[in-house]
Amino acid sequence: MKIKSILCVSVLALGAGFMAPMTQAQAQAYANVRIGQPPPPRHEVMPAPRRGYVWAPGYWQWNGRRHEWVGGSWLRARPGYRYVPPSWVRGPRGDWQMRPYRWAR
Structure with a gap:
């Protein structure tokens, strides 16, 4: 019975390690993905x-x-709102960031 308890605690501790938050270095590596300039918009026929x-x-x-x-x-x-479409803007470090659509008053 004691061996099962030790095994269970070990498995839980190992699982908790996998769910630990990312370190700052890991988060920074993810945030540094550089996205190139998007292509020009495609022509779409606006429906009635x-x-x-x-x-x-x-x-x-x-x-x-x-x-x-x-x-x-x-x-x-x-x-009471107007639709503002998504847009790509160039960030301060030269990277491209997408601003999602929104509803403005």
Whole structure:
């Protein structure tokens, strides 16, 4: 019985080690991924207006290895707000950062 208890405690301790938060060096290595400038937007034909919806044009998204195109789609309108599409901006260190879409008053 005592051996089972020791084994159980060992397994739990080992599992806790795997779930420990990343060290600062590990987090920094992940944050330093450099993303190149996205390609120019693709031309999309804007469909006819739909009552109660806003057309969200397509955009380039980073999938972890490369940019991939996400086609435009309809979003349900939010009264009192305007849709602001996602955009890519150049950061202070020359890296590219995506600002996701949002709803502005």
